[in-house]
Amino acid sequence: MIAAHFVPPGALRSRFAAAMSDMYQREVPQYGTLLELVADINEQTLTENPELRQRLAGANELARLSVERHGAIRVGTAAELGMLARLFAVMGMAPVGYYDLAAAGVPVHSTAFRPVDSEALAANPFRLFTSLLRLELIEDRALRERAAAILAERDIFTPRLRELIERFEAVGGLTEDEADAFVAEAIETFRWHDEATVDYATYQALAAEHRLIADVVCFRGPHINHLTPRTLDIDAAQVAMPAYGITPKAIIEGPPRREVPILLRQTSFKALEEPIRFTGDTETDAQGRHTARFGEIEQRGIALTPDGRALYDRLLAAAQTYKGDASVDYQDALTGIFEEFPDDLETLRRRELAYFRYRAVGQSSIAADAPTDDASAIEALLASGHIVADPIVYEDFLPVSAAGIFQSNLGSDDAGQGAAAASQEALEAALGRSVAEPFALYAELEAESKRSALDQLMGNDAQATPSSA
Ligand code: OOG
Numbered sequence: 406m407i408a409a410h411f412v413p414p415g416a417l418r419s420r421f422a423a424a425m426s427d428m429y430q431r432e433v434p435q436y437g438t439l440l441e442l443v444a445d446i447n448e449q450t451l452t453e454n455p456e457l458r459q460r461l462a463g464a465n466e467l468a469r470l471s472v473e474r475h476g477a478i479r480v481g482t483a484a485e486l487g488m489l490a491r492l493f494a495v496m497g498m499a500p501v502g503y504y505d506l507a508a509a510g511v512p513v514h515s516t517a518f519r520p521v522d523s524e525a526l527a528a529n530p531f532r533l534f535t536s537l538l539r540l541e542l543i544e545d546r547a548l549r550e551r552a553a554a555i556l557a558e559r560d561i562f563t564p565r566l567r568e569l570i571e572r573f574e575a576v577g578g579l580t581e582d583e584a585d586a587f588v589a590e591a592i593e594t595f596r597w598h599d600e601a602t603v604d605y606a607t608y609q610a611l612a613a614e615h616r617l618i619a620d621v622v623c624f625r626g627p628h629i630n631h632l633t634p635r636t637l638d639i640d641a642a643q644v645a646m647p648a649y650g651i652t653p654k655a656i657i658e659g660p661p662r663r664e665v666p667i668l669l670r671q672t673s674f675k676a677l678e679e680p681i682r683f684t685g686d687t688e689t690d691a692q693g694r695h696t697a698r699f700g701e702i703e704q705r706g707i708a709l710t711p712d713g714r715a716l717y718d719r720l721l722a723a724a725q726t727y728k729g730d731a732s733v734d735y736q737d738a739l740t741g742i743f744e745e746f747p748d749d750l751e752t753l754r755r756r757e758l759a760y761f762r763y764r765a766v767g768q769s770s771i772a773a774d775a776p777t778d779d780a781s782a783i784e785a786l787l788a789s790g791h792i793v794a795d796p797i798v799y800e801d802f803l804p805v806s807a808a809g810i811f812q813s814n815l816g817s818d819d820a821g822q823g824a825a826a827a828s829q830e831a832l833e834a835a836l837g838r839s840v841a842e843p844f845a846l847y848a849e850l851e852a853e854s855k856r857s858a859l860d861q862l863m864g865n866d867a868q869a870t871p872s873s874a
């Protein structure tokens with residue numbers, strides 16, 4: 406229970422997300438344009454599709470849409486990641502999922518910090534894809550040691566932020582004044598710095614190993630590298646981008662367009678080339694340049710069960726061969742291959758390919774003719790219209806898409822990093838806690854929704870069912 410004078414973690418998360426968005430709009434004006442574009446497309450989509458508007462409103466999903474973002478950051482050391490885990494815990498965000506990007510030639514492994522329970526997700530699902538550099542993948546020993554030494558020198562957190570995190574951990578919350586200070590100090594960690602902490606030669610040596618290594622090692626902190634708003638129609642957004650002065654990457658990552666959107670589809674615009682001042686540069690030196698920050702849009706669909714995900718992975722793998730093939734339209738090929746994936750809610754539900762949130766509509770108690778077990782009760786109530794099943798939104802990321810996003814913002818010359826064994830244990834040791842398993846979280850949301858829908862309709866009120874508070 407949070408004491409009354411403390412700011413709730415969800416409110417803190419909303420303020421932090423808004424502050425990050427403001428800062429990034431000032432840093433990268435094109436991101437502001439992207440927000441306008443997405444707001445326009447979403448309004449248009451909802452206007453053209455009143456049923457969608459009604460369903461989203463009924464499922465309590467409309468409110469979060471305009472504030473919904475994910476961001477991405479990359480840190481250099483286990484200690485930095487450990488402190489980040491404590492920072493995000495203040496805002497009710499926990500590490501969810503393990504992503505091994507080394508398999509795709511990117512020398513990091515990652516998790517996503519995000520809220521996990523359904524109320525927190527409905528209020529503001531702000532998430533940060535967070536990657537930890539795997540220095541052990543640098544083969545050149547001298548360079549590896551140099552990178553470690555540079556990282557050991559920096560502190561990406563302000564002293565006041567450290568104090569506030571400790572305060573939160575000691576007393577369980579932050580007061581209004583402390584919350585304001587917390588947000589102001591926390592965004593400092595993610596601010597862009599156009600001055601590197603190293604000279605140009607060091608930057609180049611690290612960049613030659615992998616551009617991402619230079620991006621993490623050569624700056625004062627883990628600058629936010631993109632913030633991604635959620636669109637309801639990514640194809641329309643992709644088509645509209647040039648009219649807003651934005652050039653999208655060639656293809657949309659993830660599944661094809663469908664009647665029932667699944668998982669996550671993403672597109673981005675290329676990273677900006679930005680002037681950087683390196684140590685030892687004189688006023689008149691030609692400045693070096695660095696590309697790190699870009700823009701991305703995403704469309705989120707229904708979360709898949711392990712069976713649904715296995716089918717998705719198999720079909721997507723089959724489509725990969727068409728990615729570089731200029732003679733076929735990739736989206737067309739993808740659409741053809743995905744015909745095997747059922748595309749209506751009822752089949753997805755019956756075949757248990759996707760997760761649903763069940764909710765009671767109306768109050769009428771049918772306790773008298775209730776079937777004996779919960780599963781048949783749910784089916785009967787669905788059939789009689791007393792319960793509806795809404796898609797549960799996928800709140801996580803897709804490693805193949807993530808790799809595609811990483812790659813599109815690095816030169817194609819950076820793809821050669823050898824695959825190394827994934828190491829979830831190492832990431833968890835750095836985090837100081839284990840990562841939550843996404844499937845388990847969705848399954849729990851679904852089970853919980855069934856229980857409360859049944860409770861509501863069958864008159865099992867709070868006294869009858871022991872609550873798990
Ligand atoms: C993260 C890329 C992953 C996504 O949406 O899949 C990502 C990065 O470039 O640091 O943000």
Ligand code: NI
Nearest residue numbers: 476477633701
């Ligand atoms: Ni992203």
